[in-house]
Amino acid sequence: MQSAISSPLYSVSKLNREIRALLERGFTNIQLTGEISNFIAAASGHWYFSLKDDKAQVKAAMWRGNNRYARFRPDNGAQVLVTARVSVYEPRGEYQLIVEHIEPAGEGLLKQQFEALKMRLAAEGLFSASHKRPMPAQIHRVGIVTSATGAAIKDILTVLKRRAPQLEVVIYPCLVQGVEAPSQIAQKIALANARNEVDVLIVGRGGGSLEDLWSFNEEVVARAIFASQLPIISAVGHEIDTTISDYVADLRAPTPSAAAELVCPDQHQLLTRLNSLTQALVHAWKVHLNQKQAQLTSQIHQLQLLHPERQLQQQQQRLDECLARLQRAAVGVIARHAKQLDNLSFRLHKQAPNLKLIQFQHQHNALSERLERAIGQHLDAHNKRLALLSAQLNSVSPLQVLARGYSITKQDEIVIKNVSEIDQSKPLVTDLVDGQIISHIASISTKS
CATH class of the missing domain: 3.40.50.261 (Succinyl-CoA synthetase domains)
Structure with a gap:
């Protein structure tokens, strides 16, 4: 009786509260696996379910603040791995898991x-x-x-x-x-x-x-x-x-x-390709043979043209022609020089060459200077006149008028100035700065 009196007196709520504190201090951050059952997603956002194996089960809750980070939504029958702490729901005195993290276990996690x-x-x-890289053809x-x-x-x-x-x-x-x-x-x-x-x-x-x-x-x-x-x-x-x-x-x-x-x-494709390559090879070989035959014929012809005997004959003929031309040229040169020599000898006898040469040299120099001055003056005058005439001609040139956006209309090479001069049966030719326009007359209107 004394022992019963000395024992502390607990209310039910106090007992549940101290058991909760004891469990939460002793079982924090534990991991365990099990199968989901009785899963409920409450309107508040919290999840309530049981975690079981083949011999036992335990109730669990996962608050909204934690389950919003879950990578999947669990279903009944799913095997999961949870990280949780143990607590007590005081109103009913039931211990439960407060789940902080959840993920699929086993094959579910792998998926x-x-x-x-x-x-x-x-x-x-x-x-x-x-x-994607294509597969090689071969x-x-x-x-x-x-x-x-x-x-x-x-x-x-x-x-x-x-x-x-x-x-x-x-x-x-x-x-x-x-x-x-x-x-x-x-x-x-x-x-x-x-x-x-x-x-x-x-x-x-x-x-x-x-x-x-x-x-x-x-x-x-x-x-x-x-x-x-x-x-x-x-x-x-x-x-x-x-x-x-x-x-x-x-x-x-x-x-x-x-x-x-x-x-x-593919064996069929290989055979088809082999046949195609064989035909291509035969064709290429025939073309090659034909080309070589043509080259051989051409080279035989060239060899005949370049035969030493024929070359010697041609060179001998050219040598004979050159000798004949040389002889004719030599005779002509000798004759001309002989005639010049006679003329010079005659003139030399008539005049004193040294004095004449000096006089002629002075005259030549003077005339050369006068000629150069005259030519320069003449060219300057003509160049100025040419420039003036070119400017005058350019100012009255029809092309300048055309370049300013005007045009010249002709009929039978006659410039049309009035409508009355136009013959409607003949085309009109309009000259522009960069070409002509040929027009056929449909109708003519005059200013009233």
Whole structure:
């Protein structure tokens, strides 16, 4: 009895209040996963729901100030990961979780991350068709970025060996699953571009769960594919699987085997092209032979023209002609010089050459000076007169009148001054500054 009296006396509200304080001090910022049930979005904006697993459940509340930052709206049955503190709803004495952050758990979280990255990369233009590189018309060497021991490489090699055994294959082995897989895939894509030894690159792996294929949803892989100068075919999983790599790649194949078929040349097209090339080669060879035959015929003709015997004959004929001309020229020159010599000898005997030469030189100099002055004066006078006449002529030139916007109308080369001078049956010719206008008269009106 004494013990009961010494124990503190609690009211129900006080007990709930102290339990709430105790729980909130002991369980702050905890994380837990569970399934959403009994979800209610109240008119106030708050969310109320239960979080359960296969053995128990707990009530939870997420206030409006926190849930407005949530990246998704939870539904019943959704697996979630929450960050919360433990509290007590005092009026009913029920403990509950006060959720401060919520996000999808497991595959739901991956899908959320997938959609977020997809939207961001699409906004940056990584999926734009304008950045897609076309597949090369002729493929001789194929690069493959995948696991060296997986099913994908076996399927690709089997298809290539069956459909196009002539194709060369370069394998860039890497992990396709796990923490290190994304960086290895990106490194192998960069390595293939640096080597530049293949015509097209297949990047992919076989099927699996969303977690198994997640390496091909990583941003580092998407940006490596976008930066590649080599055309890339994405071949990840099965036909129903879609990854970020499929959106960024230049071409998407539903399976690795389908990717191998895409790089295999069509046998019918190859045969058609081979026949076309063969015909073109035969035609080109015939044209080449005809050209060479024509060149040979021309060269034989030129060789005949340039034969030494013919050249000697022509040179001998030219030599004979030159000798004859030289003889005639020599005789003429000798005769002229002999005659000049006789004349000079006669004149020399008649006059004293030195005195005459001096006199003639003085006269020549004087006359030259007078002639130069006279010519200069005469040219100056004529130039001035010519300039004056040109100015006068230009001032009265019809072309100057025309240049000011006037025109001259003629009929039969006669300038028309009055309407009465016009013969309506004949055309009029109007001279402008830069051409003529020929008019036919429809009617004539006169000023009243």
